[in-house]
Amino acid sequence: MKIININDNFDEEVRKYKGISIVDFWADWCGPCKMFGPIFENVSKKYDNIKFCKLNVDENEEIPKEFGIMSIPCIVMFKDGEEIKRNIGFIDEDGLNDFIGDLNV
Amino acid sequence: MYDIIIIGAGPSGMTAGIYSGIARKKVLLLEKEAYGGQILKASCIKNYPGLDNVSGIDYAQKLYNQVKELNIDIKFESALEVKNYDKFKEVITNKNSYKTKTIIIASGAKNRKLGLNNEDKLIGKGISYCATCDGMFFKDKKVAITGGGRTAIDDALYLSNICKKVYVIYRQKEFKFDSINLSNLRKKDNVEFIFNTNIIDINGNEKLESIVLKENDIDDTTTLKIDGLFIAIGHIPVSEMFNNLIKTDEKGYIISNEECTTNIEGIFVAGDIREKNVRQLTTACSDGTIAAINACKYIENEKQTDKCI
Numbered sequence: 001m002k003i004i005n006i007n008d009n010f011d012e013e014v015r016k017y018k019g020i021s022i023v024d025f026w027a028d029w030c031g032p033c034k035m036f037g038p039i040f041e042n043v044s045k046k047y048d049n050i051k052f053c054k055l056n057v058d059e060n061e062e063i064p065k066e067f068g069i070m071s072i073p074c075i076v077m078f079k080d081g082e083e084i085k086r087n088i089g090f091i092d093e094d095g096l097n098d099f100i101g102d103l104n105v
Numbered sequence: 106m107y108d109i110i111i112i113g114a115g116p117s118g119m120t121a122g123i124y125s126g127i128a129r130k131k132v133l134l135l136e137k138e139a140y141g142g143q144i145l146k147a148s149c150i151k152n153y154p155g156l157d158n159v160s161g162i163d164y165a166q167k168l169y170n171q172v173k174e175l176n177i178d179i180k181f182e183s184a185l186e187v188k189n190y191d192k193f194k195e196v197i198t199n200k201n202s203y204k205t206k207t208i209i210i211a212s213g214a215k216n217r218k219l220g221l222n223n224e225d226k227l228i229g230k231g232i233s234y235c236a237t238c239d240g241m242f243f244k245d246k247k248v249a250i251t252g253g254g255r256t257a258i259d260d261a262l263y264l265s266n267i268c269k270k271v272y273v274i275y276r277q278k279e280f281k282f283d284s285i286n287l288s289n290l291r292k293k294d295n296v297e298f299i300f301n302t303n304i305i306d307i308n309g310n311e312k313l314e315s316i317v318l319k320e321n322d323i324d325d326t327t328t329l330k331i332d333g334l335f336i337a338i339g340h341i342p343v344s345e346m347f348n349n350l351i352k353t354d355e356k357g358y359i360i361s362n363e364e365c366t367t368n369i370e371g372i373f374v375a376g377d378i379r380e381k382n383v384r385q386l387t388t389a390c391s392d393g394t395i396a397a398i399n400a401c402k403y404i405e406n407e408k409q410t411d412k413c414i
Contacts, residue, residue: 030238031162032139035169057241057369068312070242070333071229088229090139094200 003044003052007059014053015081020103021051024063025074027058032090033073043096075099100102107133107205109400110196112184113343115142116386117212117376120393121400126175128401133173133203137183141165142213143340143377144386146256148237148263148313153386161237184212185244185346189369206225206407207400210347210359210367211375211393214340219251223307224336231313232334236260243333245269249303249316253280258287260337265293272329274299274318305333342378354380365396371403 001101006013006023014021024040025035044052057064067076067083076086077099087099109125111118114136115412125132139145147161156164161393173179182198187208216234218224224232233239236250240263249272250261257273258280265271273290278301280287290296299318305326306317315330352360352368358380365373374390377384 027241029162029241031141031145031160032238033167034162034166035139064242070231070232070237070312071233094181104291 001044001048001050001052003041003054006053006055010055010063012059014078017051017078018080019050019051021053021078022055022100023055023076023078023091024055025055025064025069025072025076027056027072030072036073036090039040039096043093043100046097047100050103060096106193107131107178107203108404109133109207109397109409110135110205111209111211111214112187112192112196113142113211113376113378114140114169114172114179115211115213115376115389116144116165116168117389117393118142119165119172120390121209121211121397122172122177122393123168123175124394124397125400126172126177128397130401130404132175132177133205134177134179135182135184135198135353136179137181140169140179146235146237150386179180187347187350187372189350189372194371202209206404207371207373209365209373209375209393209396210344210351210378211396211408212307212343212347212378214342214377217341219304219307219336219338219408223354226366227307227309227313229251230311231309231332232307232336235334236263236337239333239335240267243268246332247330248272248303248333248335249274249329249331250335250337251275252339253277254337254339255282255284255286256339257337258284258290258322259307261296262286262290262293264335265290265296268333269295271296272299272331273297274302274304276286276303276321277301304334312399328400337384339378363395364399365392366399371400371407373400388405 074088108130110133111121112135122134138399144161150159182200186197193204216382247270248268251274253275261273302318302320304316305319308315315328317326319326346359359374361374361379373396376389
């Protein structure tokens with residue numbers, strides 16, 4: 001699925017979304033985030049039923065604060081708008097596939 | 106079979122990758138986390154000849170691109186063990202095992218921890234080992250940094266420009282060096298130095314709430330409410346997975362020399378993991394160069410020997 005930029009519309013795209021979504025919290029000044037970017041994009045192409053989103057923590061400070069994001073890269077998985085798990089720190093494609101796991105989606 | 110397996114994609118490992126790649130060797134570069142290693146923490150590199158105001162991140166990216174251009178295999182796997190056989194060597198990772206003619210160990214060093222309860226649990230939830238990585242999340246907040254080395258001072262200065270309040274906690278009575286950054290730090294209104302004091306406890310469940318301080322030779326403790334704790338108390342070598350084969354000093358640094366050889370022929374060492382006195386970006390790159398050139402020489406010599414037989 002195509003990656004969606006949700007700096008301004010977290011509520012519409014994630015909180016109100018019925019299904020699985022993953023948000024990549026990132027910033028320009030974060031090296032491992034930049035390294036993780038292409039990995040997130042590659043993996044997103046493999047899953048049709050997961051919504052892949054990116055949120056820049058400099059553009060939107062409120063949502064990271066609400067979810068207690070204090071270190072990036074951080075990916076958070078949501079189901080029907082509720083957080084179900086997260087991973088802090090750089091992971092490669094295998095790591096991201098493991099994180100997604102067997103969701104039967 | 107690989108010619109050279111390099112363990113660790115920090116500056117020394119990636120430099121070894123460049124030299125091995127240019128020598129057209131079949132190379133595998135292993136990295137367990139993000140490439141770049143400790144240089145990723147540098148907000149600005151000011152001591153590498155010819156580099157002008159490059160951030161550690163940009164530098165790591167440039168190095169990585171340079172290595173990738175050379176058709177080297179790069180895998181994000183964690184090396185767990187190295188084995189030495191008569192005709193080859195083997196690297197076991199968390200996912201695979203690989204045969205190779207030579208190995209360059211460039212596994213570097215990791216952050217030293219305080220070793221307190223809740224420390225691991227609260228990493229990324231208020232506890233950090235990298236001010237330049239996580240400092241922005243503590244904008245206008247109260248943080249503490251513990252440590253008394255140059256890294257702690259540089260990080261404290263960085264944080265003082267972002268955070269409302271920065272406590273600098275150090276177990277000794279005064280710093281043992283002087284620097285421009287230290288004198289700048291002393292002038293900051295929002296920085297408070299707490300000397301002769303240790304952190305003895307960390308409190309918080311979902312996130313860090315407070316730390317408990319104890320001054321040396323005084324029984325009472327004080328609780329300090331903070332949003333973030335930055336730990337900058339040095340590094341420890343990442344060599345425990347090679348201990349069965351490779352000789353280290355009592356601290357865990359691999360015993361070597363200017364040729365970057367180890368006690369096992371065909372296994373070389375480069376960068377911060379090597380026993381030495383000066384650990385800088387320049388010396389890491391230097392080690393990577395020497396280790397790669399010597400690994401190439403070793404492969405050529407082995408070929409000659411085989412021909413004689």
